[in-house]
Amino acid sequence: MSDVSTSLPSSTAALSAARSAASPETVVVTARSVRVEPAHSSSESWFIQRINPVSRFIGALLMSLPMFITLDVVSACTALGLELVLLWIGGINPLRVLRRTWPVWIAAVGGFLTVFLYGKASGDVYFHWGIIDITQGSVSLSIATFARVGAVAMPSVILALGLDPTDLADGLVQLLHLSPRFVYGGLAGLRMMTLLKEDWHALGLSRRSRGLGDGGRVRAVATQSFNLLVLSIRRATKLATAMEARGFGGDTDRSAARVSKVHAVDWIFYAIALAIPVVALSAAVVTGNWHFAFGSV
Amino acid sequence: MVSNIIDKHLPHSNKWRVIDIVVASIIAVASGVIFWAWDLVSTAPLALFAPVAPGFEGLLNGFWLFGGPLAAIIVRKPGAAFYAEILAAFLELTFGNQWGIGGSLIVGIVQGLFAEIGFAIFAYKVWNIGSTMLSGALAGVGCWLYYFFTNPGLGFLGQYGVIYLLTSIVSGVVLSGIVVWLLYKAIAATGVLDRFESGRTQVEV
Numbered sequence: 001m002s003d004v005s006t007s008l009p010s011s012t013a014a015l016s017a018a019r020s021a022a023s024p025e026t027v028v029v030t031a032r033s034v035r036v037e038p039a040h041s042s043s044e045s046w047f048i049q050r051i052n053p054v055s056r057f058i059g060a061l062l063m064s065l066p067m068f069i070t071l072d073v074v075s076a077c078t079a080l081g082l083e084l085v086l087l088w089i090g091g092i093n094p095l096r097v098l099r100r101t102w103p104v105w106i107a108a109v110g111g112f113l114t115v116f117l118y119g120k121a122s123g124d125v126y127f128h129w130g131i132i133d134i135t136q137g138s139v140s141l142s143i144a145t146f147a148r149v150g151a152v153a154m155p156s157v158i159l160a161l162g163l164d165p166t167d168l169a170d171g172l173v174q175l176l177h178l179s180p181r182f183v184y185g186g187l188a189g190l191r192m193m194t195l196l197k198e199d200w201h202a203l204g205l206s207r208r209s210r211g212l213g214d215g216g217r218v219r220a221v222a223t224q225s226f227n228l229l230v231l232s233i234r235r236a237t238k239l240a241t242a243m244e245a246r247g248f249g250g251d252t253d254r255s256a257a258r259v260s261k262v263h264a265v266d267w268i269f270y271a272i273a274l275a276i277p278v279v280a281l282s283a284a285v286v287t288g289n290w291h292f293a294f295g296s297v
Numbered sequence: 298m299v300s301n302i303i304d305k306h307l308p309h310s311n312k313w314r315v316i317d318i319v320v321a322s323i324i325a326v327a328s329g330v331i332f333w334a335w336d337l338v339s340t341a342p343l344a345l346f347a348p349v350a351p352g353f354e355g356l357l358n359g360f361w362l363f364g365g366p367l368a369a370i371i372v373r374k375p376g377a378a379f380y381a382e383i384l385a386a387f388l389e390l391t392f393g394n395q396w397g398i399g400g401s402l403i404v405g406i407v408q409g410l411f412a413e414i415g416f417a418i419f420a421y422k423v424w425n426i427g428s429t430m431l432s433g434a435l436a437g438v439g440c441w442l443y444y445f446f447t448n449p450g451l452g453f454l455g456q457y458g459v460i461y462l463l464t465s466i467v468s469g470v471v472l473s474g475i476v477v478w479l480l481y482k483a484i485a486a487t488g489v490l491d492r493f494e495s496g497r498t499q500v501e502v
Contacts, residue, residue: 060398071449103340103395110344115450117348118457131351131456141450152447153397160390160398182318186384189322193330193388226483229327233371233489236323240316249315293449 043162045090047269053163054171055266059273060156066277067152072291073140075277075284076147082276083155092158101157108149116142144291151280165190170260180254188239196232203227309373309494311421316492317372324371325381328364329388332401335360336394351457355441355464359472361404362436365412366429367477371484371495375413375421378432382409404443411439412473424495429481430474437469438462 043049048056067079084094098105116138123136169187172178203224214220243249284290339357347354368381386405394401415432416424441462445453452458481495490496 057398057402064397064399068447068449100393101395103336103393104397105395106340106344107395107400110347111448113344113348114354114457115448118351118455119450120452120455138450145448145450152399153395156390156397156399157393157395161393163391165391181313181315182380185315185318186322186325186380188319189326189384190388192323193326196327196330226480229324230484230487230489232323232327233320233484236320237316237489237492240314240319243319244315249318 040164041162042164042167043159044092044096045087045158047090047265048159050263050265051269052171052175052260052262052266053168054175054260055262055269056159056163059269060159062270062273063155063276064152066281067148069293070281070284070291071141071144071148071293072284072289073144073147074287074289075280076144076151078283079151079276079280080147080154082279083151086272086276087155087158097154097158100161101154104150104153104157107153108146111149112142112146114142115145119145167258167260170256170258173254174256174260175262181249184248185243188243189236192232192235192239195235196228199231200224200228203231309422311375313374313376317374317377320493321368321372321374321377321381322384324368325364325384326388328367328381329385329392332361332364332385332389333392333394336389336396336401340395352460352464354444355437355461355466356468358437358440358465359433359468359476362408362412362433362440362469363473363477365409365436366415366432366473367480369412369416369432370424370429370477370481371490371493373421373424373494375417378412378416379406379409382406382412382436399447400443404440407443408436408439411442412436426475426478429478430470433469433471433473433477434466435469436473437465437467440469441465 041049042053051059063079063083067075084097087097088094092100117132117134119133119135119138119141121133121135121137125133125135126139127134165187169183172183173180207220207224207227208214212220212223281290335357339360343354343357362382364385365378365382369378371377382405383402386402386409389405390398390401396404412432412435415430415435416428418431419428441458444461445451445458484490485496488496
């Protein structure tokens with residue numbers, strides 16, 4: 001047991017003095033007041049940091065789902081502008097937002113081109129070849145698609161970045177009352193991911209020492225990936241046994257060590273999240289640009 | 298030939314054990330990492346080739362569909378495909394990709410639900426290459442439904458839509474059906490599934 005005392009971190013000189021004075025049987029534990037764990041930031045935005053992880057998802061849904069009803073430039077651009085301004089107020093400037101969400105814009109260009117060439121035809125025909133049909137209608141739809149892909153995806157990508165899975169799991173169980181077995185079982189799987197990288201490295205070394213994996217690069221990666229998958233299933237099997245040994249998955253109710261709650265700031269966030277599509281859709285109706293997304297044209 | 302008849306001494310149970318949850322989760326995690334990697338890898342090709350080659354998008358879909366069928370064929374419990382596909386999609390979302398909550402999580406839920414039908418339709422009694430392929434194909438249908446629901450500028454059943462649907466199904470059948478089945482067989486052969494029904498059907502009965 002004497003090893004335990006030496007492996008504990010010492011933060012003060014007094015503590016190390018206490019340790020050297022301690023007999024081998026004594027375990028020196030850092031005083032609770034001295035234990036410091038820096039709070040990790042769950043978002044770059046001071047506002048998003050404060051809201052419950054479950055609220056982040058609810059907010060993202062409130063923001064994006066109504067946007068699917070219409071497909072027009074006005075509503076999409078209004079929402080996009082509002083979101084950029086709100087994120088700026090929230091502490092992330094537009095340049096940063098765009099840099100963080102660069103894949104969104106590549107996907108938006110893809111969406112633009114696809115609808116541009118194959119979108120529902122209406123109005124004047126500009127170009128026609130095979131199934132490609134560039135018309136007045138498809139041009140305006142494609143611009144709207146571009147803006148809408150951005151307006152829908154951008155805020156949810158920002159909201160999801162940095163999300164702490166453990167906090168989310170607590171919220172899912174305590175607020176949404178999902179099955180704790182599945183939520184925490186899933187969390188256990190997620191937490192094992194940090195091990196995958198080490199496993200990958202170790203597997204590479206052990207294969208190397210056995211003279212494997214020097215052939216084709218693709219083949220080596222494929223076999224090693226398969227090995228990693230098998231290894232993680234084996235580890236998951238062991239983990240399940242360990243979890244059961246500790247009473248996980250039993251019939252008794254779980255108690256929660258970490259409390260997950262919805263505060264006033266969450267309600268403010270819901271209101272903001274809902275206001276974005278409301279304003280955007282109203283703008284489309286007022287300016288006469290409303291275009292029901294599931295109509296024939 | 299390997300038979301898929303379930304050993305009579307160990308009747309199939311639809312009740313989830315802790316090991317089922319944890320193993321389904323780790324399969325979902327591995328799938329989620331691949332989903333995300335595929336998001337990145339496919340970003341540029343999708344933007345470049347999807348417009349010039351209709352059907353290209355659909356053919357790439359299989360890489361986002363296999364998580365559900367793989368978990369389902371291994372743990373063999375109701376809801377396994379649904380659960381794994383959602384967890385994988387969640388992971389993909391938190392890593393950050395181009396689609397945000399809609400194109401990662403919601404589409405994952407739809408794909409998971411459709412993949413689940415492939416096994417539910419047989420009352421969770423048939424676990425062979427056929428039901429896996431059906432599950433993969435249906436996941437492809439789910440992907441198409443989501444894509445055209447959120448891309449109303451293209452018609453569901455316009456030429457582009459039909460091509461997308463067919464290629465998506467083909468991709469689902471091949472990558473999330475046949476390849477998943479072969480992968481499962483290879484995993485089972487290592488003996489790592491000996492605590493699962495799926496690892497015990499190896500023996501000829």
